[in-house]
Amino acid sequence: MHMVNDKLSASAWINNVIKPEEYEKYLDNGKDFIDDDKIWQQINDSVEPSPERVREILAKSFNVQTLDPTELATLMKVRDPEIWQEMYEMAAKVKHKIYDNRIITFAPIYCGNFCVNNCLYCGFRADNDKEKRTKLSLAQVRDEAEAIAGRIGHKRVIAVYGEHPETDADFIAESIKTIYSVSVKTRKGHSEIRRVNINAAPFSVADLRKLQEVGIGTYQVFQETYHHDTYKKLHPADTIKGNYPWRLYVHHRAYEAGIDDVAIGCLFGLYDWRFEVMGLLYHAIELETRFGVGPHTISFPRINPASGSPLPTDPTYNKYLVSDEDFKKLVTLIRLAVPYTGMIITARERQEVRDDVMFCGCTQTDASTNIGIGGYAKNTGKQDIDEQQFMLGDTRSLEELIRDLAKRGVITSFCTAGYRCGRTGDQIMDLLKKGHEKHFCKLNAILTYREWLDDFASEETKKLGEAVIRKEIEEVRKKTPTIFSKKLYDLTMSYYERISNGERDLYI
Amino acid sequence: MANAISTFDLERLARKYGVRIWLCRRIGRRWSFVEGAGAERVLPSELIYESAETGVFVQGEEFDAAGIKAEVISLLQPPTAVC
Numbered sequence: 001m002h003m004v005n006d007k008l009s010a011s012a013w014i015n016n017v018i019k020p021e022e023y024e025k026y027l028d029n030g031k032d033f034i035d036d037d038k039i040w041q042q043i044n045d046s047v048e049p050s051p052e053r054v055r056e057i058l059a060k061s062f063n064v065q066t067l068d069p070t071e072l073a074t075l076m077k078v079r080d081p082e083i084w085q086e087m088y089e090m091a092a093k094v095k096h097k098i099y100d101n102r103i104i105t106f107a108p109i110y111c112g113n114f115c116v117n118n119c120l121y122c123g124f125r126a127d128n129d130k131e132k133r134t135k136l137s138l139a140q141v142r143d144e145a146e147a148i149a150g151r152i153g154h155k156r157v158i159a160v161y162g163e164h165p166e167t168d169a170d171f172i173a174e175s176i177k178t179i180y181s182v183s184v185k186t187r188k189g190h191s192e193i194r195r196v197n198i199n200a201a202p203f204s205v206a207d208l209r210k211l212q213e214v215g216i217g218t219y220q221v222f223q224e225t226y227h228h229d230t231y232k233k234l235h236p237a238d239t240i241k242g243n244y245p246w247r248l249y250v251h252h253r254a255y256e257a258g259i260d261d262v263a264i265g266c267l268f269g270l271y272d273w274r275f276e277v278m279g280l281l282y283h284a285i286e287l288e289t290r291f292g293v294g295p296h297t298i299s300f301p302r303i304n305p306a307s308g309s310p311l312p313t314d315p316t317y318n319k320y321l322v323s324d325e326d327f328k329k330l331v332t333l334i335r336l337a338v339p340y341t342g343m344i345i346t347a348r349e350r351q352e353v354r355d356d357v358m359f360c361g362c363t364q365t366d367a368s369t370n371i372g373i374g375g376y377a378k379n380t381g382k383q384d385i386d387e388q389q390f391m392l393g394d395t396r397s398l399e400e401l402i403r404d405l406a407k408r409g410v411i412t413s414f415c416t417a418g419y420r421c422g423r424t425g426d427q428i429m430d431l432l433k434k435g436h437e438k439h440f441c442k443l444n445a446i447l448t449y450r451e452w453l454d455d456f457a458s459e460e461t462k463k464l465g466e467a468v469i470r471k472e473i474e475e476v477r478k479k480t481p482t483i484f485s486k487k488l489y490d491l492t493m494s495y496y497e498r499i500s501n502g503e504r505d506l507y508i
Numbered sequence: 509m510a511n512a513i514s515t516f517d518l519e520r521l522a523r524k525y526g527v528r529i530w531l532c533r534r535i536g537r538r539w540s541f542v543e544g545a546g547a548e549r550v551l552p553s554e555l556i557y558e559s560a561e562t563g564v565f566v567q568g569e570e571f572d573a574a575g576i577k578a579e580v581i582s583l584l585q586p587p588t589a590v591c
Binding site: 260 | 535536537538539542551553555565
C-alpha cells in the first residue's frame with residue numbers, strides 16, 4: 001500500500017471516506033430536500049407583493065418565526081426601493097431583538113491547504129500547481145493561536161482545513177486540543193482561545209465524534225451551491241466533493257455524533273443568488289424539522305479571485321456574480337427568513353460593503369484576518385495569492401474594526417459564555433427564539449469588551465470603548481429589575497469589577 | 509450519560525424548587541447541553557454539581573442550592589440492589 005507520511009495514500013484514502021448508508025437513510029425516495037424545480041417554481045410564481053403583504057411577512061420575522069419558502073420568494077419580488085429600505089431596517093431590528101447591540105469577532109486559522117478535491121473556483125484544488133502546499137505542525141498551530149490570542153486578543157477562532165489525509169479528523173482533533181491549550185499573559189490578565197469552530201470537509205459520524213470529544217465549537221460546512229447541475233459542473237464526479245448528498249447531509253451526521261452547533265452557507269456567485277437563498281432556507285427548515293435545532297450560523301461569502309482558478313472571470317459563471325446591491329438584499333433576506341440564526345460577514349468583503357451590510361442583520365465578523373498558512377505568526381502584513389484560498393477585501397485590524405464599530409455605538413463582543421454553561425444546541429435555539437439570549441449577549445459583551453480594552457486597546461480606542469461600555473451599563477441599569485433582576489445586575493457589576501482588577505473569563 | 513437524570517426527575521426538581529435546571533456533559537473546557545426542565549429566565553447560571561463528565565446547572569432567583577445538590581447527587585448514584 002502506498003503511504004503518505006505514514007497515512008494511506010490520497011487515492012486509497014478517498015475510497016474510504018464516503019459512507020453512503022450515512023446519508024441514504026435521510027433521502028426521500030432517493031431524493032434530497034433540495035427540489036430544484038420546486039424552488040424555481042416558487043420564485044417564478046411569486047408576484048410583486050403589496051406593501052401590506054410585505055409588512056405581514058416582516059411581522060412574522062420580527063416574531064422570530066422562520067419564513068415559509070413562498071414568503072421568502074415573495075419578498076424577492078419587491079421592487080420599490082422604499083420597501084427595500086423598510087426591509088433593511090427590519091433586518092437590523094430583528095437582529096437587535098435577538099442578539100442586541102453587539103457584534104462578535106473571530107479569526108480564521110488556515111491549518112493546511114492540501115486538498116484532494118478539484119473545485120473549479122478554489123485555489124486549494126488539487127490540480128492547481130501554483131499553490132504552495134503546506135500544513136501546520138501542531139507547534140505551528142500553537143504559534144498561530146498564541147499570536148491570535150496574545151497579540152490580537154481574539155477569543156474565538158475558526159480553524160480551516162482542506163480535505164486531505166494530511167488534515168484528517170485525527171489531525172483536526174489534535175489541533176483543536178492544541179488551540180485550547182494556549183494561554184498568553186497580557187497587559188492586565190491573560191488571553192486564550194475559548195471557542196474553536198471548524199470549517200472542514202464533511203466527515204463520517206465516527207470522525208465527527210472525534211471532533212465532538214475534543215470540544216469542537218461550531219462545525220461549519222458550506223454546500224457551496226445548492227443547485228444540483230451547477231454543483232455537478234463545479235465539483236468533478238471522481239472527487240469526494242463530487243458527491244452532493246454526502247456534503248448536504250453532513251450536518252445531520254454532526255448532530256448524530258453529538259455536535260451541538262452546526263453552520264451552513266453557500267458561495268454566492270456560482271449560481272443565481274435567489275435560488276441559493278432559497279436553498280439556505282430549505283436547509284435551515286430541514287435541520288429544524290428533523291432535529292429541532294436550526295443552523296447556529298449562516299455564511300454567505302461571495303466568490304473572490306483565487307490562484308489558478310478560471311472563475312469568476314469565466315463567462316459561463318460570471319453572469320452569476322452578485323453585485324453589491326444584490327448582496328445587501330440577499331443578506332437582508334437571509335436575516336428575515338431565518339430570524340434566529342447567527343450571520344457571518346467576513347473580511348472577503350471590501351470595507352465599505354462590510355460596513356453597510358453588517359447592519360442588515362449580521363452578528364459576527366472577523367478582523368486582523370490572515371488566511372495564509374501560518375500567517376499570524378509570520379505577521380508580514382502582506383497577502384500572497386499563491387499561499388491563500390482567495391484574496392481578502394478588508395484587511396482592517398481588530399483594533400481598527402472595534403474603533404469603527406464603537407464610533408457607531410456598537411459593542412464588540414468576545415463572548416463564549418454559552419459554551420461554558422451549556423447554553424448550546426436546542427437550549428440556545430429556545431433562548432434565541434424567545435428573545436432571551438440577547439440579554440445574556442448584552443451582559444457578556446460588556447464583560448468581555450472590558451477584558452479586551454484593558455489587555456489590548458490603545459488609549460484612543462479605550463476612550464471610545466469606554467463610552468460604549470458606559471452606555472451599555474446604563475441601559476442594563478435602566479432595565480433592572482424589569483428585565484435584569486437585581487441579583488443578575490449585582491453579579492454582573494461584581495464580575496465587571498473583578499475583570500477590571502485583572503481576573504479573566506468571568507461570564508453570565 | 510443522556511439518562512444520568514431522567515426528564516421526569518429534572519421536571520420534578522424544577523417544580524419543587526422553582527428553578528430552571530439542566531444537565532450537561534463536560535467536553536474539555538466547555539459544557540454541552542443534554543436535557544433540561546423549567547422555564548428559562550434571564551438569570552445567572554449556577555453550576556451546583558460537577559463530576560468528571562457531568563454538570564448540573566440551575567437558574568433561579570432564590571433557591572435552595574444545597575437541597576437541589578443533595579437530590580442531584582442521590583439521583584446520580586448507581587442504584588443499590590435490595591434483597
